[in-house]
Amino acid sequence: MAGNTFGNLFKLSTFGESHGVAIGGVLDGCPPGIELDLEAIQNDLNRRKPGQSAIVTQRKEPDTVEFFSGIFEGKTSGTPIGFAIHNTNQKSGDYSHIKDSYRPSHADYVYDQKYGVRDYRGGGRSSARETASRVVAGAIAKQFLSNIKINAFVSQVGNLKLAKDYKDLDFSLIESNPVRCPDPDTASKMESYIKEVRKEGDTIGGIITCVIQNVPIGLGEPVFDKLHAELGSNVIYQCGKRL
Amino acid sequence: MAGNTFGNLFKLSTFGESHGVAIGGVLDGCPPGIELDLEAIQNDLNRRKPGQSAIVTQRKEPDTVEFFSGIFEGKTSGTPIGFAIHNTNQKSGDYSHIKDSYRPSHADYVYDQKYGVRDYRGGGRSSARETASRVVAGAIAKQFLSNIKINAFVSQVGNLKLAKDYKDLDFSLIESNPVRCPDPDTASKMESYIKEVRKEGDTIGGIITCVIQNVPIGLGEPVFDKLHAELGSNVIYQCGKRL
Amino acid sequence: MAGNTFGNLFKLSTFGESHGVAIGGVLDGCPPGIELDLEAIQNDLNRRKPGQSAIVTQRKEPDTVEFFSGIFEGKTSGTPIGFAIHNTNQKSGDYSHIKDSYRPSHADYVYDQKYGVRDYRGGGRSSARETASRVVAGAIAKQFLSNIKINAFVSQVGNLKLAKDYKDLDFSLIESNPVRCPDPDTASKMESYIKEVRKEGDTIGGIITCVIQNVPIGLGEPVFDKLHAELGSNVIYQCGKRL
Amino acid sequence: MAGNTFGNLFKLSTFGESHGVAIGGVLDGCPPGIELDLEAIQNDLNRRKPGQSAIVTQRKEPDTVEFFSGIFEGKTSGTPIGFAIHNTNQKSGDYSHIKDSYRPSHADYVYDQKYGVRDYRGGGRSSARETASRVVAGAIAKQFLSNIKINAFVSQVGNLKLAKDYKDLDFSLIESNPVRCPDPDTASKMESYIKEVRKEGDTIGGIITCVIQNVPIGLGEPVFDKLHAELGSNVIYQCGKRL
Numbered sequence: 001m002a003g004n005t006f007g008n009l010f011k012l013s014t015f016g017e018s019h020g021v022a023i024g025g026v027l028d029g030c031p032p033g034i035e036l037d038l039e040a041i042q043n044d045l046n047r048r049k050p051g052q053s054a055i056v057t058q059r060k061e062p063d064t065v066e067f068f069s070g071i072f073e074g075k076t077s078g079t080p081i082g083f084a085i086h087n088t089n090q091k092s093g094d095y096s097h098i099k100d101s102y103r104p105s106h107a108d109y110v111y112d113q114k115y116g117v118r119d120y121r122g123g124g125r126s127s128a129r130e131t132a133s134r135v136v137a138g139a140i141a142k143q144f145l146s147n148i149k150i151n152a153f154v155s156q157v158g159n160l161k162l163a164k165d166y167k168d169l170d171f172s173l174i175e176s177n178p179v180r181c182p183d184p185d186t187a188s189k190m191e192s193y194i195k196e197v198r199k200e201g202d203t204i205g206g207i208i209t210c211v212i213q214n215v216p217i218g219l220g221e222p223v224f225d226k227l228h229a230e231l232g233s234n235v236i237y238q239c240g241k242r243l
Numbered sequence: 244m245a246g247n248t249f250g251n252l253f254k255l256s257t258f259g260e261s262h263g264v265a266i267g268g269v270l271d272g273c274p275p276g277i278e279l280d281l282e283a284i285q286n287d288l289n290r291r292k293p294g295q296s297a298i299v300t301q302r303k304e305p306d307t308v309e310f311f312s313g314i315f316e317g318k319t320s321g322t323p324i325g326f327a328i329h330n331t332n333q334k335s336g337d338y339s340h341i342k343d344s345y346r347p348s349h350a351d352y353v354y355d356q357k358y359g360v361r362d363y364r365g366g367g368r369s370s371a372r373e374t375a376s377r378v379v380a381g382a383i384a385k386q387f388l389s390n391i392k393i394n395a396f397v398s399q400v401g402n403l404k405l406a407k408d409y410k411d412l413d414f415s416l417i418e419s420n421p422v423r424c425p426d427p428d429t430a431s432k433m434e435s436y437i438k439e440v441r442k443e444g445d446t447i448g449g450i451i452t453c454v455i456q457n458v459p460i461g462l463g464e465p466v467f468d469k470l471h472a473e474l475g476s477n478v479i480y481q482c483g484k485r486l
Numbered sequence: 487m488a489g490n491t492f493g494n495l496f497k498l499s500t501f502g503e504s505h506g507v508a509i510g511g512v513l514d515g516c517p518p519g520i521e522l523d524l525e526a527i528q529n530d531l532n533r534r535k536p537g538q539s540a541i542v543t544q545r546k547e548p549d550t551v552e553f554f555s556g557i558f559e560g561k562t563s564g565t566p567i568g569f570a571i572h573n574t575n576q577k578s579g580d581y582s583h584i585k586d587s588y589r590p591s592h593a594d595y596v597y598d599q600k601y602g603v604r605d606y607r608g609g610g611r612s613s614a615r616e617t618a619s620r621v622v623a624g625a626i627a628k629q630f631l632s633n634i635k636i637n638a639f640v641s642q643v644g645n646l647k648l649a650k651d652y653k654d655l656d657f658s659l660i661e662s663n664p665v666r667c668p669d670p671d672t673a674s675k676m677e678s679y680i681k682e683v684r685k686e687g688d689t690i691g692g693i694i695t696c697v698i699q700n701v702p703i704g705l706g707e708p709v710f711d712k713l714h715a716e717l718g719s720n721v722i723y724q725c726g727k728r729l
Numbered sequence: 730m731a732g733n734t735f736g737n738l739f740k741l742s743t744f745g746e747s748h749g750v751a752i753g754g755v756l757d758g759c760p761p762g763i764e765l766d767l768e769a770i771q772n773d774l775n776r777r778k779p780g781q782s783a784i785v786t787q788r789k790e791p792d793t794v795e796f797f798s799g800i801f802e803g804k805t806s807g808t809p810i811g812f813a814i815h816n817t818n819q820k821s822g823d824y825s826h827i828k829d830s831y832r833p834s835h836a837d838y839v840y841d842q843k844y845g846v847r848d849y850r851g852g853g854r855s856s857a858r859e860t861a862s863r864v865v866a867g868a869i870a871k872q873f874l875s876n877i878k879i880n881a882f883v884s885q886v887g888n889l890k891l892a893k894d895y896k897d898l899d900f901s902l903i904e905s906n907p908v909r910c911p912d913p914d915t916a917s918k919m920e921s922y923i924k925e926v927r928k929e930g931d932t933i934g935g936i937i938t939c940v941i942q943n944v945p946i947g948l949g950e951p952v953f954d955k956l957h958a959e960l961g962s963n964v965i966y967q968c969g970k971r972l
Contacts, residue, residue, distance in 0.1 A: 003464020004757045004809045005734075005742070013734070013742040013755045014466065015798045015811030022797040024811055026742045026755050028733045032844035068751040068813055069744045078844035079708070079854040080733045082744030082753055084797060084813065107465075114461025115761035115807035125465055125808040218357025221246020222350075222368055222565070223257065229479035233472035247514045247566045248491075248499070256491070256499040256512045258555045258568030265554040267568055269499040269512050271490045275601035311508040311570060312501045321601035322611040322951070323490045325501030325510055327554060327570065358518035358564035368565040465808070489950020500952065593951075600947025611951055704843025707732020708836075708854055709743065715962035722958035 012137040016085075017119055018127030024084030025133040027070070027140060032078030034144045036071060044139040045085070048132055053178035062088055063132050081140065085132055095120050149213040154181045156207035157190040158197070166211045255380040259328075260362055261370030267327030268376040270313070270383060275321030277387045279314060287382040288328070291375055296421035298437045305331055306375050324383065328375055338363050392456040397424045399450035400433040401440070409454045498623040502571075503605055504613030510570030511619040513556070513626060518564030520630045522557060530625040531571070534618055539664035541680045548574055549618050567626065571618055581606050635699040640667045642693035643676040644683070652697045741866040745814075746848055747856030753813030754862040756799070756869060761807030763873045765800060773868040774814070777861055782907035784923045791817055792861050810869065814861055824849050878942040883910045885936035886919040887926070895940045 005013040009029045016023025045063045046052075063085050070081030099120045102108040107126035112118040123129065142150065151171040155162040162169075162183050173182040179194070181187040190206075197204045220227025248256040252272045259266025288306045289295075306328050313324030342363045345351040350369035355361040366372065385393065394414040398405040405412075405426055416425040422437070424430040433449075440447045463470025491499040495515045502509025531549045532538075549571050556567030585606045588594040593612035598604040609615065628636065637657040641648040648655075648669055659668040665680070667673035676692075683690045706713025734742040738758045745752025774792045775781075792814050799810030828849045831837040836855035841847040852858065871879065880900040884891040891898075891912055902911040908923070910916035919935075926933045949956025 003466050003468040004755070005740070006467045011734070011742075013740075013757060013809070015755045015757075015809035017798055017801075017806075017808060020798045020801075021795075022811065024797060026733070026744045028742060028744075032846045066750075068753060069746055069749045072746075072749075072846060072848050075846065077746075077846045077848060077853075078840075079746060080742070080744035082751065082813070084811070110461050111465070111807075114465075117761045117801060117804065117806045119801050119806060124806075130466065218353050222354070222357075223246050223373065224249045225246040226479060229476035232479050233476035236469060236472035236475050247512070248497070254491070254499075256497075256514060256566070258512045258514075258566040260555055260558075260563075260565060263555045263558075264552075265568065267554060269490070269501045271499060271501075275603045309507075311510060312503055312506045315503075315506075315603060315605050318603065320503075320603045320605060320610075321597075322503060323499070323501035325508065325570070327568070354564075360518045360558060360561065360563045362558050362563060367563075489952050489954040492953045596947050597951070600951075616952060704839050708840070708843075709732050709859065710735045711732040712965060715965035718965050719958035719962035722955060722961050 006134075010137075010141065012134065014130060014133040016130060016133065017121075017125050018087075018123045018129045019119070019121035020087060022084040022086045023130060023133055024065075024082070025137065027081040027083070027137050030070065030076050030078070030081055030140060031144055032076055034076040034140075035074060036076060036140065036143060038067070040143065041065060041136060041139040044135050044142075045132060047175075048135045050128075065136055076140075083133075083136055085136075147214050150210065151213075152208055152210040154179050154190065154206055155209040157193055158204045158206070160186065160190050160193055162186045162209075166209070171211075249377075253380075253384065255377065257373060257376040259373060259376065260364075260368050261330075261366040261372045262362070262364035263330060265327040265329045266373060266376055267308075267325070268380065270324040270326070270380050273313065273319050273321070273324055273383060274387055275319055277319040277383075278317060279319060279383065280386060281310070283386065284308060284379060284382040287378050287385075288375060290418075291378045293371075298421050298434060298441070308379055319383075326376075326379055328379075390457050393453065394456075395451055395453040397422050397433065397449055398452040400436055401447045401449070403429065403433050403436055405429045405452075409452070414454075492620075496623075496627065498620065500616060500619040502616060502619065503607075503611050504573075504609045504615045505605070505607035506573060508570040508572045509616060509619055510551075510568070511623065513567040513569070513623050516556065516562050516564070516567055516626060517630055518562055520562040520626075521560060522562060522626065522629060524553070526629065527551060527622060527625040530621050530628075531618060533661075534621045536614075541664050541677060541684065551622050562626075569619075569622055571622075633700050636696065637699075638694055638696040640665050640676065640692055641695040643679055644690045644692070646672065646676050646679055648672045648695075652695070657697075735863075739866075739870065741863065743859060743862040745859060745862065746850075746854050747816075747852040747858045748848070748850035749816060751813040751815045752859060752862055753794075753811070754866065756810040756812070756866050759799065759805050759807070759810055759869060760873055761805055763805040763869075764803060765805060765869065766872060767796070769872065770794060770865060770868040773864050773871075774861060776904075777864045779857075784907055784920060784927065794865050805869075812862075812865055814865075876943050879939065880942075881937055881939040883908050883919065883935055884938040886922055887933045887935070889915065889919050889922055891915045891938075895938070900940075 004015070005011060007029070011028045012025050013028075014023070014025040042065060045065055049063050065083050065085050068082035068084070070077055070079045102112075106123065108118055108120070108124075111124065111126070119125070149171075151174065153162075153169075153171070153174045157179065162181055163186075164183060169182045171182055173184060174180050177184065177187040177191065179187045179190045181190055194204060215227075220230065247258070248254060250272070254271045255268050256271075257266070257268040285308060288308060292306050308326050308328050311325035311327070313320055313322045345355075349366065351361055351363070351367075354367065354369070362368070392414075394417065396405075396412075396414070396417045400422070405424055406429075407426060412425045414425055416427065417423050420427065420430040420434065422430045422433045424433055437447060458470075463473065490501065491497060493515070497514045498511050499514075500509070500511040528551060531551060535549050551569050551571050554568035554570070556563055556565045588598075592609065594604055594606070594610075597610065597612070605611070635657075637660065639648075639655075639657070639660045643665065648667055649672075650669060655668045657668055659670060660666050663670065663673040663677065665673045665676045667676055680690060701713075706716065733744065734740060736758070740757045741754050742757075743752070743754040771794060774794055778792050794812050794814050797811035797813070799806055799808045831841075835852065837847055837849070837853075840853065840855070848854070878900075880903065882891075882898075882900070882903045886908065891910055892915075893912060898911045900911055902913060903909050906913065906916040906920065908916045908919045910919055923933060944956075949959065
């Protein structure tokens with residue numbers, strides 16, 4: 001209801017603002033007995049965090065996840081997995097210059113109108129940082145959905161398109177370059193292009209393609225919770241953020 | 244969960260297959276004391292039903308809604324509104340020619356795989372007819388959301404675009420032509436074009452534009468149930484149907 | 487939320503007031519492929535209805551359930567089961583003598599305060615008649631939970647107690663007498679006692695015992711949705727009615 | 730669903746096992762702008778914790794709650810309140826003597842059967858310690874439900890009954906004695922009695938009475954989520970624990 005819980009049987013409730021003490025969540029409904037590779041979860045968090053290369057935003061967020069519960073002797077126990085990622089750059093800093101002005105294209109104004117409260121320190125709850133909690137849940141899900149392969153990559157930057165069919169791509173190359181395009185040639189062109197645009201003080205949009213393989217027939221629900229609709233709304237959840 | 248319920252505070256659970264006894268639903272959470280204009284609800288059902296003009300599918304479905312509960316002395320009473328629309332063309336007909344073959348672009352195969360049952364009589368649960376139940380709920384919602392104006396119209400058919408800004412349109416003209424385009428000139432061109440395409444035994448796609456006015460600031464939830472995401476998934480629910 | 491839906495995976499949404507057109511519901515999440523014995527469902531409805539014997543309330547309600555959907559060729563199809571029970575004694579009768587006075591120990595006053603509407607024709611939504619919709623859902627559940635045996639019987643009337651352990655009872659005798667006590671001797675004493683009390687123009691309380699056998703280990707959820715808690719709240723739902 | 734979330738509009742999801750890193754939760758739907766008295770929350774946690782007096786269990790759990798989010802400049806911000814209570818006595822201790830035997834009257838066996846995992850270190854998820862997370866949520870709720878007065882006290886220990894009507898009690902005396910009975914004379918008798926029983930190496934049951942005042946008319950939902958039913962199931966959630 002209040003918009004911070006996602007899923008039914010495998011259910012994530014998240015908390016946390018960009019400049020608060022910590023972000024995190026409770027993941028309920030994870031099957032018991034899953035041997036968790038905690039390093040793989042941390043690797044996915046590292047993939048998400050800003051400041052990893054010269055072509056992305058330079059904010060530094062050393063996102064280290066701490067697990068509170070739900071894991072016993074290296075395996076999930078079927079009980080809720082509580083976790084937090086502490087904010088290390090939570091400075092008492094000087095916000096006086098932004099305290100009295102809403103930032104353009106941010107959710108400040110709407111939050112203020114809806115809740116009567118404005119967290120002027122940053123993106124607050126609608127910061128891209130909030131997605132780190134979802135990365136934790138997703139990284140856990142990947143470990144027990146081992147048969148279903150999910151690969152996302154950059155397929156277009158500006159007008160530069162990756163022209164190959166997904167079947168002709170080697171997904172293991174996605175991580176081999178900072179653009180995360182599985183075709184090294186296209187990746188290199190995209191990278192140069194982004195650097196050029198960057199020099200001019202601008203940014204450039206792109207397209208992310210996600211390929212999900214081995215999906216069981218009939219996944220999703222028939223009328224209101226169709227798989228396409230769920231995927232559609234989740235793309236909006238993930239992308240409807242300042243990035 | 245099982246995909247047949249929509250909404251939280253104002254919650255609709257629908258039932259019914261295209262060739263079954265009836266379709267309908269339970270609408271829970273409707274505010275009490277709303278004077279219901281039952282004729283307006285029936286009018287919206289009439290708008291939905293096929294066979295209204297020469298340019299649409301010619302199936303006949305006289306969708307008459309029957310209310311079972313939740314209305315007392317012409318007003319909503321705050322209790323669930325149960326309703327059904329009986330299927331009048333529910334013929335015992337001869338289905339032997341389709342009984343053993345899945346129809347292309349329909350959900351037959353998926354239903355069969357998911358549930359182990361195939362309702363070979365027609366679209367079954369994934370028939371466009373199912374949307375009539377949502378029209379009932381929507382028509383009721385419109386009556387108490389009287390300040391919020393919701394208008395949908397055809398803004399493109401093939402390459403024929405309605406070139407005006409929504410602010411320059413007279414929404415009262417939407418119903419004045421079978422295409423439901425509020426600009427009479429464009430509507431007339433669209434209609435001729437559809438008839439032409441029809442003669443060739445073909446169909447043609449289009450774009451529906453929906454304008455919602457007077458939406459309160461802050462409507463929707465902040466992270467997972469954002470208004471945009473909810474609208475997005477609902478467009479998929481409504482359109483992810485054979486029409 | 488609005489209190490008319492029960493269950494998660496097997497979910498019932500009910501509608502209907504005692505003196506309205508019909509009561510009924512939508513049952514979502516019923517497994518597909520269950521061969522439904524409709525007569526058994528009707529028998530359970532007949533068991534519930536008042537006026538069956540000399541020792542209960544004499545109202546007559548011929549509760550005939552009509553199914554709208556979710557059943558194809560005698561089996562459940564996995565789609566929602568819509569159903570209604572029409573009210574046949576829905577008289578336009580004269581309510582003027584009760585229109586302006588709340589009935590003691592009924593929910594009239596609370597409904598009026600909560601919703602601003604009073605359905606003065608009878609129990610309205612809080613009538614015992616509403617439970618008929620649950621009987622339909624329960625009767626369906628019994629058919630696929632065939633291994634789990636659920637038997638309820640009267641174990642005490644006033645101070646007259648059934649002194650036997652449930653293991654020494656023959657549940658097939660429950661229906662053999664109007665009191666529904668599986669011990670014929672005790673049943674006969676209970677019946678005489680109720681008739682005596684009735685002659686004095688009074689009523690007498692009792693205890694219903696329910697025995698559920700073959701329950702799988704671990705049924706229910708660990709913290710908030712414990713089996714005991716769910717059973718407890720359901721007993722209150724079922725009994726917190728005028729009977 | 731998975732039994733670790735409670736409530737709808739004001740919704741608590743809890744996590745944590747008795748001997749894990751931490752217990753805690755996410756509280757979603759708390760109204761914004763509530764000035765939170767954090768000390769009052771900590772006081773309620775202190776009331777809950779064992780080892781406070783000579784008449785209760787002697788385990789020591791210094792339950793200090795840490796808030797991660799949802800509070801800005803001393804007020805709730807309308808975003809989820811994430812919190813944790815770290816376990817300080819989480820010893821790597823020697824469990825070999827209990828590792829292979831289920832504890833009587835505990836949930837070990839059921840957990841093992843349901844999840845295939847047994848947390849042999851202690852009560853795990855079904856420890857009374859889990860209730861501390863609910864105390865945090867309840868203590869926050871009390872602060873904005875300031876008009877509704879909720880007082881719980883011990884009204885009976887063994888056969889020793891508090892004979893007064895609740896209207897004749899001074900609730901401010903509840904905390905004045907270790908038994909938490911608002912009548913000093915009865916409290917003193919109860920205390921002596923418990924000590925006596927304790928000397929004999931036994932325990933003794935009792936009754937807690939809860940008085941809720943100024944409840945709005947019509948609180949709760951009409952059919953399935955009745956106030957009585959909700960209270961009933963919650964009493965079972967709270968008490969269906971080893972204490």
